[in-house]
Amino acid sequence: MKQRNRTMFRPNRKLLSCALASCLAMAAPHVMAQSTSATLRGAVTADSTVTVTNVDTGLTRTTKAANGNYNIGGLPPGTYRIEVNAGGQTSSRAVTLAVGQTATLNLQEAPPVSAPTGDATTLDTVRVTAPVLVETTTSEVATYVSNKQIEALPQGTRNFLAFADTVPGMQFSQDNNGFTSLRGGAQSANNINVFIDGVGQKNYVLKGGVSGQDTSAGNPFPQLAIGEYKVITSNYKAEFDQISSAAVVAVTKSGTNEFKGNFFWDRYTNDWRARTLGEKNGVPVVDYKEEHYGMALGGPILKDRLHFFFTYESKEQMRPYTMTPGRNYSPAMIPAQFQDLLLPGSQAFQEDLYFGKLSWQAGDNHLVELTAKRRDEVAEIAAGGSNSFEHGTDRDNTDDRIDLRYQLTWGDWLNDAHLTYEKTTWGPRPRSIGPGYVLVDGGNWRDTVLQAGSGADYQDKGQKGIALQNDLTFSGWQNHTLKMGVKYKQVDLDVTERAFFNPQFHYDLAAGELDIPYHVTFGGAFAGIGDGSLQTEAKQFGIYLQDDWQVTDRLLLNLGLRWDYEENPSYTDYVTPAATLAALNAVDPRGNGTQTYAQTLALGGINLSDYVSNGSSRDNFKNAWQPRLGFSYDLSGDQRHVIFGGAGRSYDRNLFDWLSLERNKHSFPENELTFNTPAHPCAVGVGNCLAWDPAYLQPGALAALATAAPGREITMLRNDLKAPYSDQFSIGIRNVFDLWGNQWNSSVAVTRVVSKDGFVFSLGNRNPDGSFHNPNTLSIPWGAGVPGNGSLILGSNGLETKASSLLVSLEKPYTQSSRWGTTLAYTYTDAEENREFGEHYALHYPTLAGYGWSNAGGVSKHRLVLTGIGDVGWGVTASGKLTLATPAPWYGTNCSSGWDICDEQDQVEPDTTIGYKSFDMALEKRWDTGTDLGFKVRLDVLNAFNWVNYNYPRWFRAPGDGAPRTNEQLFPTRTVKLSFGLDW
Template identity: 40%
Template sequence: MAFLRSNRRPARHGGMMRLAAALLATGALTALVATPAHAQENNASLRGRVTVEGTARVEAVEVNTGLRRSAEVGPDGSYNLASLRPGTYRLEITTPTGTRNTDEFTLNVGQNAELDFDFSAAPDQPDAVAEGEGIIVTASRLRTMEGGEIGTTITPRLIEQLPQNNRNFLAFADLAPGVQFVTGANGESRLQGGAQDSRSVNIFIDGIGQKDYVLKSGITGQDSSQGNPFPQSAIGEYRVISSNYKAEFDQVSSVAITAITKSGTNEFHGDGFIDFTNQSLREKTPIEIRNGADKVKTKDIQFGASLGGPIIRDVMHFFVAYEGKRQEVPVEITPGNGRTVESFPAEYRELFGTVNRSFNEDLFFGKLDFSPTSKDLIELSGKYRDETSVGLNSGQQAVSRATDTINEEIRILGRWEHSEESWINDFKIAYEDVSWAPTPRVFENGTILQATNTRASLLELGGSGNYQDKGQKGWTIQDDFTFTGFKGHTIKAGVKAKFVKLNSLQLNNTNAQYFYNTDFNPNGGTFNATIPYRVQFGANTGVADPIVKSDNFQFGIYLQDDWDVTERLTLNLGLRWDYEKTPAFLDFVTPADAVAAVSPANYPNLNGADYDIRDFISTGSGREPFLGAFQPRIGFSYDLDEEGRFQVFGGYGRSYDRNQFDFLQQELTQGAFTTRTFNFITGDPLNTCVAGPTCVAFNPIYLTEEGRQQLLAGTAGGRGGGELRFINNDLKTPYSDQFSLGARGRFDLVQLEAGYSHIESKDGFAYLLGNRRPDGSFFAPNQRPDSPFGFAPPGFGSILIGTNGIETSADSVYLKLTKSYRPSSPWSLDATYTYTEAEENRAFGEVFSLDYASLDDYPVLRSSGVRKHRFVAAGSVDLPIGVTLSSKITLASPPFLKGFVNQATAPFERLVVGTWADSNGDRWGLRQVDLAVTKYLPLKFLTKESQLRLRVDIINLFNDRNFVDFNTDPNDTTSTVGSPSVFGGRSAYGIGGNPTRTIKLSAGFSF
């Protein structure tokens, strides 16, 4: 048993001091800038018709803050309130006969609502308004026009009531069709949509994108983290859009999420909570059961508090929130490739089993809002995130492979919204400072023990090769304008400029990594862990700075018209254009030694190659930013009846994402601090190379620093012995085309929806192996297929070339049912079933494509990252005894697995074959049922709304084991002692993001 803790703290940031300074700077800029702006995608809108004799005026009043927005009623009776902060409202309708007030109703984030009033109707007619001062607004009168987009709204009740083992507000996003919220065996969570990976996602909080420009997670802070992107107690609600979003959304090609943060109100409200679980409240893991061991001591404590209220009633309010997390989480170290612990020598067996990793997180959020007039709203908010964690995941890595990771994030937002009768301006200025830095726990040689044919890791021990410090920092200026002065049109236009510095320090393989074919032992015996066939280690080249920085400039502009063509037909017509300049890539000059290494004189292997290396050599002036990111977004909705209860909808849109900087910077870092690769001649028939400076007979001295220096001395200077990375000069930007068609029906509080969507993504980035054999071929003719790793340029490692070409497609049919909660009907249900046929030309999420010469050579097969069937349901009910019962159910079919088969006889092909996993659960492909019971205890002797809540969450109620380790070797068709599983079968006991059945105890107080 081992307990891992991280005590390293960041030295670069002043944390809260820098947050305060940035808040002051943003506040000053917000006060100084007097520029107009618009209603963004995170707001709601309300429109309709008032039938009355004479003129009329509609004024919306936000009940909790007193914020007011007004609109004149046009000659045709129409009114349009285009930008309303989501919340609880009432309307004041002024007519020649006086002013009437509606009762209260709620507008959700991104909602486009319609509400009509007929003051000429007889009182006994169904659509008549009430006589006297009041107007009753029932759910059937308030209609929502969702247009052509596919998605769902996650309400405050869902966030508050549904069970979860982690306070990640995104955990309920998978209620939207085609969306997956995936929690890995290591506790890290990610979003994905269609057949695309997480880097294509974007989340907009209060209208500002949280895109990660450097790392793969899609949003900042979520790469290799068990943490949460935002304090859940500070999120009001959010909308998930999986297809056909409007032109406001940028830098996204799959799932877009728009969320709003909470604000203070005219009354003081506060909340505090603590969640707790430990090993006594969970069942044993499969490894603990198999080994007959006691449960490893674990703990998970989450706690926090929030407070909001008035500073000046109806004018200024505040809201603050804090959430903390302290975890000791078990991870399971298991043999890879289906091997058993007993197949390893005795000295390695004690490295397997269950150990703990630690994780600490602190999240802070604060917000001020100020309404100096009825036409102005000024907001200032800030977030600070601080994490320290031990990077050790379930799998084949021993405890010594752990890394200490610092994850820190500061975000500041200043906003000024100004509204007039027919237009609204929304100006935003934002600042961000994000850093992510993993460092090896120990500094010593790393050992990778592998299987013969697949090179799959059986066990990794020694020092980690992961040593990085990456992030982004800069300013965003965004201005949006909404105009409602044209009858039947809501016209939005916006522009965004972003000045962001991207940085990357990558000293990977500071700890030398040695690779062993355990099945080949030249000294005899059945297990080789003494003679490696390869070593990789990092070394300074002395020709460049290993710290790569790029002062990026991003620019985006859009125009959107929501046009009511008739009373039944609405068109959403939009066009946006985006631009990004990445100087580190555009101005890069390929170093002379790299150019010489691949020249015909030094490396004639490329003379007959199927690509031209000159397309990948940059002179510093031949690369241009991509200018073709024009993105039409078209949607429609048509009411089949006058009441708008039944509707057909659909649309088409193109959405450009961006190329991840972590891919682009490798071209530079390989010339500064490069990984040197040396192959050893050991007699291993499956790991051969041509004798030369980087292919030498093995000598035990090469296991030492002295020996590694001898290896370097035998190669050319600079980056000699290191990899060469080149990127296509004509690099394109990844994008997706989206098409949808569906129908909706509303039956009082129940809404049904059925639809079809097609999402096709293209131009994804990948690295290919650029090595070629002496005749220019990738595979040797009439021989068993083998990638030409051993045919690198003399004195250098392999050539990797970066280019576009990864493609995916997803065709989905879905059914969605929503039953809204009301006090008169105190239960809710959200359920979505999605059937998806998804394909890809590269294994899901993989960037390094080193098995074929070209991406065109990869066969298009079913996606390994998308389940064919997926059903997600969540609901809650208030019981008469002051108890709320809630549950979430997730069911899915098994994953699709793919692997390579190298035919050793004619026709000597390398094939990619696939199979369904042999289920990944005890009973289903995937099943997880969570349950929560909450008891509310009123404390009215304190205040009218004070209450204590006691809650029990049961995560994974039926103790389903959703395994994640499968045999992906198609050559494994017969179980053996060393490899007991076959292709598609479970190969180890690691389970996914759902823990074993776990009880979480919670207590909270609110007032």
């Protein structure tokens, strides 16, 4: 076989000077709906006029008192000077408002808790005396992550979502491939949604919850652009959509009246980490390098009117791989012509993130914002083990989003209107186009020793569309704040999946047949059915009404109702192919000679009429009504001790990648042919046996042989598919108290979250008598598929989780006066699930009932996260983060009782007190150069005590094994990261 010259992909470092030059040219949209804007309200002396001014941007809002109250909404998070004019006298104070906050500040008397006193007429005074107001009266179960925490706490990924695990009930994880995910409670990462400047980043096609986060080491957004965010773990208000788990509500930074910028670069390598247990015992050292660098620049174009902000970040990795031939072959047993394929190497990854923002205050009542984001990611993957580099995959991952927002304030009315555009793509592709070569051991073509040539994986998946959204708030009804909104979105969903796009030719290494293959696996378009691609124009519509009703001075009710609807023509207009119907109604050759396969399925409890569609058998789901009810009661009347709670329902989405399989899976099926060779003789012309012809190595030569599609898998969806949802209940108490001369905030809440109707694929195959398992075994009936075809896969709803949690948080916020801050987040979770979390295939039992209920996989009973930030003097800031969690259950295959009765869904929980532990720390030193330029050096130490955390395998018990097996050690071992930066 001819060997190709190997050219390693090396990422080209982007020049920051180019980014600086282009920052003003960015057409950058940013939509900050009211879910990220803050609201300031409270009591005030009659006939007063209240004016709030953002001290950094000059944004001004003015309102007159009505019935002794004021209410100002649509305020971007930041520091504000508040001026109250009553009877010709003017007083001022300063406050800092957080993202999505509804803060109460009574202005007719001395400021309440957390509000500063004294003069606040200068910028310096404002910044020193303007702490964040504490929001205690919300009914949401929510916690804030400040910009100080994002900038100061130790971190290795530069993924801003990593700080969400400082919130009770949240878990951020990173595997040894660098892939990250965020999940809330017992639900998977698919069920979260991240709202950046009020715009949801939901992935409608792929897993991960957020666009671009499916099996990616990249970050969803440049961390330099994130100002702050809050995490709502349950009982969000009616404005939040496309979610059934946690909501992350983030706001981006804006330009101000001062030109500011910064640059950073950080790096860590294999030489800066401790060795794993395996490496200490002789396993080859896994080499690694990672770098991050970037810059941000912002300032005025017109003071108090027009500002810009731009940031660029890059992430580079070089991840090594080691070649290990399969089937216990040593490198010396591989023929000489393949020896160069066994050399170790590195796989490159590079991500470039761009974000730009223009903010125009067209008048005192007008705000226009335009923001744009670009994510461009290239990764080399799938090399290592028996897979040579040339046989691997190159994967592109892009995400473009543009948002235009116009906010109008008119008396008691606030209107937020915005237009958004998005386009995301995820595309693993073979590194080259041509035949693949697979060296195998003996007669079983699946016994792979080494793979070379072109790889088989070809995919192209994504979403593209526009959305119109309008949110209207009215505060003129005494004791009520009404908010209503409507959203329409038209989005094209695309899935292309062509398995075995490049044919894979198998050569028998054991028999020495290296010139002629004896087997080939290839994919091909099925004439008259499709070509492995599917596009649909989905339409989404949502509407909601929310009333925040101040019933008394102490009791607040949040009453909301939401309804969502989605059209998916690829599902509703589907017509089951005639060939599929004929196969299902054909005589089952294993039966009595007259029994059809449909009758076999009926004996097994499957009614085909639930899955066969004639193009009008299906309707879009119309019952996504979502009541959202909450309350808060101020026990002391000063917002120091508040009981809160709520109940609500929230609907998510079925991923298009899964729904598309009904049309796509059998339209580009996997085909197998055998060739008559001396070591593997077969009768030419009988079955799928052919005489070998070298022309088959040419691209497209096998396409004509794919039309019969023997063994094609058939996927069918239920005609009454629903959208997954969760019901959420909570009750808790918030407290504000003084300790050691500082203000502390605490929250204790009990939550119950029940999620239902998760999407799942089950195996429709049945034995002639309708049974699934053979007697006394747990064997899966793979050979009992549709006559003349392959297996029958059925898609329906049915996945469920149940989680009861105790969420405890304690915070002493970092302030400029105290120079230190700390947080505590403790979570106790009692959670169950009827199928492994994150899995959408349930093929081991005839129905989900066979799985029963298990402890939720990956969820620890107890989880504690402690953080601390302190200025220790001499320009040095120290920070630390301690994470402790009890063992989490994991699933695997247990064959300890025998190979024929393997339990592929066994669950094991490690017999240890602590299942995961890590302590990270950081030290940062800043130097003031005496000019506008500052210099800083930072040292992060991840897993400082080098505690061992295990990554448990999927397969953990063979016959005769005692204790479950463990797998490799999770990264990071103790790792040092060095950073440099400039501020101006």
